[in-house]
Amino acid sequence: MATYAFRLNGRAVSADSWDPSQPLLYVLRNQFDLHGTKFGCGLGQCGACTVLMDGTAARSCMTPINRAAGRAVTTIEGLGTPQSPHRVQSAFTTEQAAQCGYCTSGMIMVAAALLLRTAKPTLEQAKQGLAGNLCRCGTHTRILRAVMRAASA
Numbered sequence: 001m002a003t004y005a006f007r008l009n010g011r012a013v014s015a016d017s018w019d020p021s022q023p024l025l026y027v028l029r030n031q032f033d034l035h036g037t038k039f040g041c042g043l044g045q046c047g048a049c050t051v052l053m054d055g056t057a058a059r060s061c062m063t064p065i066n067r068a069a070g071r072a073v074t075t076i077e078g079l080g081t082p083q084s085p086h087r088v089q090s091a092f093t094t095e096q097a098a099q100c101g102y103c104t105s106g107m108i109m110v111a112a113a114l115l116l117r118t119a120k121p122t123l124e125q126a127k128q129g130l131a132g133n134l135c136r137c138g139t140h141t142r143i144l145r146a147v148m149r150a151a152s153a
């Protein structure tokens with residue numbers, strides 16, 4: 001058993017694992033009860049499991065726990081609070097940019113990462129930034145409206 005220390009939503013934490021290749025997604029959901037990060041495909045293809053690692057979007061289903069060691073991980077729970085939501089979270093609420101909501105936390109995390117690298121993206125840049133995240137409900141129009149709203153906030 002090895003212990004992996006990292007920062008999670010602003011706190012210093014450590015996770016124990018027998019397997020250095022255990023996906024960070026499983027650790028987040030099972031050891032830290034952070035269920036906002038979703039298991040979609042488990043293959044790095046849908047983006048439902050997106051978190052921030054040192055401010056960059058990362059697919060937690062494809063990120064082994066040993067790669068999280070020493071890094072700063074942010075999940076949807078750490079992005080904002082109900083009292084003080086992140087501007088992307090507020091914009092998704094305002095634009096009602098969800099149907100079933102399964103893709104939503106991944107969409108919000110990838111949008112937050114986009115705005116960290118490009119403060120004022122064009123619509124085309126927003127489309128490119130979110131292109132790897134799938135929404136099975138077809139909510140893309142409202143999601144893009146929310147990203148553009150957040151960018152102008």
Ligand code: FES
Pocket residue numbers: 038039040041042043044045046047048049050059060061062
């Ligand atoms: S669950 Fe990670 S990309 Fe689909």
Ligand code: FES
Pocket residue numbers: 097098099100101102103104134135136137138139
């Ligand atoms: S809102 Fe259902 S998958 Fe996107």
